[in-house]
Amino acid sequence: MEELSVHSREEKNVEEIARRFVPYGGRKKSPLGFYLAMDLSPIQKDLASKCYSAVADTCDDLMLKLASRGIRYQDEWPFAIHLLGHVFANDLNSARFLWKSIPLEIKESRPEIVAVWKIGQCLWTRDYAGVYDAIRGFDWSAEITAMVVAFSENYTKKMFQMLNSAYSTISVTDVAHFLGMSEDRAIDYALQHGWKLDSSCKMVIVKKPKTVTERKLDPSKLQRLTEYVFHLEH
Amino acid sequence: MESVEVLVAHIQGLSRSPDEVSHLHSLLKQSEDALRSHASRLAPFLSQLDPSIHTLGYLFLLEAYSSGSISGEEASGFLLTVVEFINSCSAEQIQLAPEKFISVCKSFKDQVMQLGVPMQGIAPLWMAVRKLQTSTEQLTTLHSDYLLLCLLAKCYKAGLSILDDDIFEVDHPRDHFLYCYYGGMINIGLKRFEKALACLHNVVTAPMTTLNAICVEAYKKYILVSLILNGQVPSFPKYTSSAAHRNLKNYTQPYVDLANFYASGKFSELEACIQTNQEKFLSDSNLGLVKQVLSSLYKRNIQRLTQTYLTLSLQDIANVAQLNNPKEAEMHVLQMIQDGEIFATINQKDGMVSFHEDPEQYKSCRMTEHIDFSIQRLMALSKKLSSLDDNLSCDPQYLSKVGKERQKFDFDEFDSVSHKFM
Numbered sequence: 001m002e003e004l005s006v007h008s009r010e011e012k013n014v015e016e017i018a019r020r021f022v023p024y025g026g027r028k029k030s031p032l033g034f035y036l037a038m039d040l041s042p043i044q045k046d047l048a049s050k051c052y053s054a055v056a057d058t059c060d061d062l063m064l065k066l067a068s069r070g071i072r073y074q075d076e077w078p079f080a081i082h083l084l085g086h087v088f089a090n091d092l093n094s095a096r097f098l099w100k101s102i103p104l105e106i107k108e109s110r111p112e113i114v115a116v117w118k119i120g121q122c123l124w125t126r127d128y129a130g131v132y133d134a135i136r137g138f139d140w141s142a143e144i145t146a147m148v149v150a151f152s153e154n155y156t157k158k159m160f161q162m163l164n165s166a167y168s169t170i171s172v173t174d175v176a177h178f179l180g181m182s183e184d185r186a187i188d189y190a191l192q193h194g195w196k197l198d199s200s201c202k203m204v205i206v207k208k209p210k211t212v213t214e215r216k217l218d219p220s221k222l223q224r225l226t227e228y229v230f231h232l233e234h
Numbered sequence: 235m236e237s238v239e240v241l242v243a244h245i246q247g248l249s250r251s252p253d254e255v256s257h258l259h260s261l262l263k264q265s266e267d268a269l270r271s272h273a274s275r276l277a278p279f280l281s282q283l284d285p286s287i288h289t290l291g292y293l294f295l296l297e298a299y300s301s302g303s304i305s306g307e308e309a310s311g312f313l314l315t316v317v318e319f320i321n322s323c324s325a326e327q328i329q330l331a332p333e334k335f336i337s338v339c340k341s342f343k344d345q346v347m348q349l350g351v352p353m354q355g356i357a358p359l360w361m362a363v364r365k366l367q368t369s370t371e372q373l374t375t376l377h378s379d380y381l382l383l384c385l386l387a388k389c390y391k392a393g394l395s396i397l398d399d400d401i402f403e404v405d406h407p408r409d410h411f412l413y414c415y416y417g418g419m420i421n422i423g424l425k426r427f428e429k430a431l432a433c434l435h436n437v438v439t440a441p442m443t444t445l446n447a448i449c450v451e452a453y454k455k456y457i458l459v460s461l462i463l464n465g466q467v468p469s470f471p472k473y474t475s476s477a478a479h480r481n482l483k484n485y486t487q488p489y490v491d492l493a494n495f496y497a498s499g500k501f502s503e504l505e506a507c508i509q510t511n512q513e514k515f516l517s518d519s520n521l522g523l524v525k526q527v528l529s530s531l532y533k534r535n536i537q538r539l540t541q542t543y544l545t546l547s548l549q550d551i552a553n554v555a556q557l558n559n560p561k562e563a564e565m566h567v568l569q570m571i572q573d574g575e576i577f578a579t580i581n582q583k584d585g586m587v588s589f590h591e592d593p594e595q596y597k598s599c600r601m602t603e604h605i606d607f608s609i610q611r612l613m614a615l616s617k618k619l620s621s622l623d624d625n626l627s628c629d630p631q632y633l634s635k636v637g638k639e640r641q642k643f644d645f646d647e648f649d650s651v652s653h654k655f656m
Contacts, residue, residue: 067354068357070310091391126565162568166580167582
């Protein structure tokens with residue numbers, strides 16, 4: 001009980017300390033960081049509502065805010081989620097820079113961060129099948145599992161779209177390789193999407209989906225055209 | 235010290251209305267020397283003021299304090315004070331003494347860099363830029379400091395929020411050079427090569443009477459980015475200054491050589507050139523970019539094929555692009571299709587690649603929106619240019635210069651019409 005009261009008394013002084021220039025040369029943690037817990041609720045809100053594409057921006061903003069207050073946030077910062085946020089948004093440049101800025105001791109003590117980075121690395125080097133191995137090769141913690149699963153589904157869809165646009169015929173082995181599935185499952189997946197199988201040479205024939213592009217114009221366009229003509233005449 | 239106490243009392247009393255504040259401003263200006271002489275002892279007085287209400291007074295005291303030397307122990311406390319000040323200060327009062335605000339922010343930036351914590355300065359400097367600007371179109375001295383911190387902390391994405399503003403007003407040329415150079419570097423880091431090229435182009439073609447170091451470094455990167463993006467380096471446009479035109483190539487010879495070898499399309503020659511100049515590239519911190527130029531040569535060679543062939547075998551592509559085997563060629567082509575650099579389909583059964591035209595027909599709604607948006611921007615730019623032109627033609631300096639250079643007309647010329655009817 002006595003300890004609690006000492007803490008609360010010192011908490012009130014924290015604001016004053018921040019205003020005056022109190023030297024803390026030898027200490028590693030700043031006064032603010034030592035007494036106030038980090039408020040990571042914006043990140044947790046994004047995760048709870050499955051807005052995974054917004055996670056990276058939320059993390060960036062919060063990290064800069066904490067850094068500006070001189071708080072040593074690195075020890076408790078959710079680097080794995082932050083990294084995965086960048087990977088999810090396919091912003092591999094930011095993922096690389098974030099990885100470079102993580103202190104070595106943290107990389108060594110938290111294997112989950114290294115595992116997320118492995119996914120990013122495979123994407124960066126275009127090791128398409130390696131991504132699946134990296135996803136499946138780690139026992140993810142409860143916090144991050146849903147996000148990893150969402151990323152994995154997204155990635156499979158994107159790979160399929162890439163195959164659709166780049167190939168007219170492709171071997172079954174390669175399809176299985178790009179989609180991270182067994183050959184039989186890959187064949188089923190492909191047939192479901194309208195592709196045809198040529199079992200003699202184990203090739204699949206790609207059928208490109210018909211893309212319907214919107215072509216209707218609405219009346220507001222007429223208004224804009226009038227503005228353009230007016231501008232050109234004057 | 236008494237004078238400082240009196241001053242603090244004035245600050246507390248005279249910060250409510252704009253008239254009071256301007257009266258306070260003149261008092262503060264008179265006391266500048268007194269404040270500087272007490273620089274190291276101003277810390278406790280700051281805690282008596284509220285930065286959001288007494289912004290101007292706080293600013294003068296803070297600036298005087300930062301102009302003195304700050305010891306290592308006080309440094310982190312100083313940083314926290316400045317951060318709090320920037321976050322809570324009133325922008326109107328800042329506008330009354332912008333040079334003082336800039337001076338405080340520069341001391342802040344120097345301290346942050348000295349302590350090796352550039353990330354700490356990013357959020358506060360962003361706020362400082364927004365409060366200092368009269369509009370988002372104005373370039374301030376703090377823009378380049380902000381971008382510098384983003385570069386040092388490797389928070390490149392944070393730089394975009396400032397970089398994406400269109401700038402129309404520049405007060406000091408030096409700000410412009412640094413801003414565009416750092417902007418180019420941030421865009422290179424994020425692989426937005428087109429935007430990087432535009433930024434670097436602005437540095438190289440800016441008006442200058444003599445060449446400066448920023449321009450030379452920018453031109454080196456300009457050559458490399460042009461090669462990566464377009465495969466060639468464009469010649470200087472007409473509006474480039476003669477100083478740049480005549481001298482830039484002399485200071486960047488290894489890069490010009492690189493561009494020439496690139497144009498030949500031969501991988502081995504390019505590699506040899508890079509090998510000979512490796513130390514120079516390394517000392518300029520451009521080696522990473524040079525390596526990207528090398529790998530872009532593959533893409534360039536494959537892209538050239540699309541102009542000649544409709545279909546080509548993977549083996550042939552491997553031969554032309556100097557790759558080891560058809561599978562490597564297939565992976566390269568796949569990457570280029572994924573990145574949208576070519577339009578092609580791979581037929582694994584026959585081992586062939588068919589090249590296509592760009593399937594975009596410019597008929598969709600999305601494309602119309604895009605074109606509309608571009609036209610709107612152009613119209614806004616055109617209006618800005620005409621108003622700029624109008625302002626310039628009313629400018630007294632311009633009119634006096636034009637008046638002096640006008641030739642005196644002969645009397646006869648005025649009569650040209652009436653002669654006909656005589």
